[in-house]
Amino acid sequence: VNALTWLDGKPVANFVASSTDPLNRAIAYGDGLFETIAVVEGHARLLSLHLERLREGCRRLAIGLDDAALYRDINNVVSANREGVLKIIVARAGTERGYRAQIAAGSYRLLQFFPQMITRNFSESSSAILHLCRQRLSRQPALAGIKHLNRLEQVLARSEWSDSEIAEGLMLDTQGQVIEAVSSNIFFVRDGEVFTPSLQQCGVAGVMRRVVMEYLQIIVHEKNCTLDDLYGAQEVFITSSLRGIQPVVQLGCVHWSRGDVVITLQQQLQNFIFQSFALK
Amino acid sequence: VNALTWLDGKPVANFVASSTDPLNRAIAYGDGLFETIAVVEGHARLLSLHLERLREGCRRLAIGLDDAALYRDINNVVSANREGVLKIIVARAGTERGYRAQIAAGSYRLLQFFPQMITRNFSESSSAILHLCRQRLSRQPALAGIKHLNRLEQVLARSEWSDSEIAEGLMLDTQGQVIEAVSSNIFFVRDGEVFTPSLQQCGVAGVMRRVVMEYLQIIVHEKNCTLDDLYGAQEVFITSSLRGIQPVVQLGCVHWSRGDVVITLQQQLQNFIFQSFALK
Numbered sequence: 001v002n003a004l005t006w007l008d009g010k011p012v013a014n015f016v017a018s019s020t021d022p023l024n025r026a027i028a029y030g031d032g033l034f035e036t037i038a039v040v041e042g043h044a045r046l047l048s049l050h051l052e053r054l055r056e057g058c059r060r061l062a063i064g065l066d067d068a069a070l071y072r073d074i075n076n077v078v079s080a081n082r083e084g085v086l087k088i089i090v091a092r093a094g095t096e097r098g099y100r101a102q103i104a105a106g107s108y109r110l111l112q113f114f115p116q117m118i119t120r121n122f123s124e125s126s127s128a129i130l131h132l133c134r135q136r137l138s139r140q141p142a143l144a145g146i147k148h149l150n151r152l153e154q155v156l157a158r159s160e161w162s163d164s165e166i167a168e169g170l171m172l173d174t175q176g177q178v179i180e181a182v183s184s185n186i187f188f189v190r191d192g193e194v195f196t197p198s199l200q201q202c203g204v205a206g207v208m209r210r211v212v213m214e215y216l217q218i219i220v221h222e223k224n225c226t227l228d229d230l231y232g233a234q235e236v237f238i239t240s241s242l243r244g245i246q247p248v249v250q251l252g253c254v255h256w257s258r259g260d261v262v263i264t265l266q267q268q269l270q271n272f273i274f275q276s277f278a279l280k
Numbered sequence: 281v282n283a284l285t286w287l288d289g290k291p292v293a294n295f296v297a298s299s300t301d302p303l304n305r306a307i308a309y310g311d312g313l314f315e316t317i318a319v320v321e322g323h324a325r326l327l328s329l330h331l332e333r334l335r336e337g338c339r340r341l342a343i344g345l346d347d348a349a350l351y352r353d354i355n356n357v358v359s360a361n362r363e364g365v366l367k368i369i370v371a372r373a374g375t376e377r378g379y380r381a382q383i384a385a386g387s388y389r390l391l392q393f394f395p396q397m398i399t400r401n402f403s404e405s406s407s408a409i410l411h412l413c414r415q416r417l418s419r420q421p422a423l424a425g426i427k428h429l430n431r432l433e434q435v436l437a438r439s440e441w442s443d444s445e446i447a448e449g450l451m452l453d454t455q456g457q458v459i460e461a462v463s464s465n466i467f468f469v470r471d472g473e474v475f476t477p478s479l480q481q482c483g484v485a486g487v488m489r490r491v492v493m494e495y496l497q498i499i500v501h502e503k504n505c506t507l508d509d510l511y512g513a514q515e516v517f518i519t520s521s522l523r524g525i526q527p528v529v530q531l532g533c534v535h536w537s538r539g540d541v542v543i544t545l546q547q548q549l550q551n552f553i554f555q556s557f558a559l560k
Binding site: 023025026027028029030031034061062085087089091092097098099100101110112114135136138139140142143148149150151152153154155156157158159174182183202 | 303305306307308309310311314341342365367369371372377378379380381390392394415416418419420422423428429430431432433434435436437438439454462463482
């Protein structure tokens with residue numbers, strides 16, 4: 001699938017014939033942020049939450065962002081491209097050699113659209129088998145939580161399996177704490193309580209993770225989690241903007257079933273998404 | 281200064297009007313490597329050592345590289361651009377969305393040339409004042425040593441000072457070990473012995489660091505280093521391809537002088553560079 005692409009609001013056919021100048025720091029240093037957003041019926045799903053995280057990333061990295069222009073870009077894209085995945089990259093501007101950022105240089109907005117069918121019914125989501133990644137996540141509080149462009153750890157982790165039966169890879173940090181899956185967050189249920197790993201040291205604070213924690217009718221405890229916590233759980237599930245809430249049924253030789261908590265949360269998510277869609 | 285740019289051997293005026301497609305994974309994930317090489321009188325200085333490190337990075341990240349094509353690219357650039365800094369970016373190929381790399385997709389070679397005067401006389405190099413960075417380096421053995429494109433830690437560290445009197449920033453890792461400066465490696469002399477931090481957990485193994493360790497007439501001990509080791513040193517110096525060997529005279533309120541070891545090493549480096557140039 002070829003991406004359709006926009007750079008600062010201007011369409012770029014097949015991601016070709018653009019300028020690399022605006023993306024110089026993104027290429028050289030990964031000096032920027034991204035969002036991956038589901039677009040359904042011309043509606044960018046959970047857009048306000050995606051933009052909140054993007055703004056928080058810009059604040060943390062001191063990257064200037066033209067909110068109004070980005071909003072305009074997005075509207076132009078989704079009004080013409082009504083079903084698929086919208087990827088937004090915000091790259092710090094600056095073309096001089098060297099790490100030093102030019103203060104107030106602002107940023108460039110690169111939008112890519114990947115046409116594909118998007119899941120509408122979250123209760124239908126299939127269950128996931130997880131690979132336990134050998135690649136660990138490093139601990140870096142300055143970058144934890146935000147969705148920045150330094151993603152080599154994920155690239156290395158994703159290269160560990162090719163079996164299409166495996167939906168995701170579980171990642172620990174260098175201290176052996178459970179953090180997240182390669183492109184999803186992870187939750188588990190133990191004795192009726194719901195837990196998710198703390199992301200103070202590493203990991204991406206996913207938008208769907210936030211929905212589960214703040215907008216559904218459950219209390220989620222953030223804690224330092226070990227593999228033993230997972231192995232002792234009654235239910236395990238992963239979350240992401242694209243997959244919603246997906247029950248995990250296997251990690252290595254350990255098995256779980258899709259349980260009552262996941263079924264309830266999937267139904268609540270369905271209602272929440274419907275409402276946010278209707279409100280739009 | 282505008283960069284002159286080549287993408288897979290083809291010149292791209294002012295880093296503009298190229299394709300971003302080949303650089304998709306570099307932009308999205310920092311999925312690639314780079315080298316920064318001094319070019320003097322049409323000669324890429326220490327080229328074989330730069331290419332060895334680049335190949336090692338490609339091996340570690342499983343990125344295919346067309347050696348012969350890269351060598352041809354470089355020769356074409358330096359024969360026409362005889363004095364300045366050559367930056368080489370090798371980016372893993374692949375345009376599909378998602379972290380998964382396409383096996384055997386190979387890579388794209390992006391070359392940038394920045395015309396500027398290059399130091400020929402290494403004994404003339406001025407002394408350096410260092411800032412002690414608050415930003416720490418995360419520990420990630422999978423990425424330690426290689427010069428990959430995930431450089432947000434360096435961007436954040438470099439944003440901590442704007443005083444042009446300060447040449448470099450010293451970086452510790454998240455455990456408080458001394459690792460390197462933002463764009464250089466660091467050495468120190470204590471009781472006549474020369475030490476440099478081990479780079480097993482993080483840091484870039486610089487080409488000039490390798491020259492000091494392997495090609496000059498001294499023995500260098502790699503060890504875990506603390507700030508106290510530096511504070512107790514008689515001499516401190518930093519190394520990089522562009523600056524050579526540069527004595528450090530200040531870090532915060534601690535002062536050192538340019539000492540006998542640095543003076544000797546600078547002279548040895550001068551001879552080594554002259555020989556490698558003459559051999560070319």
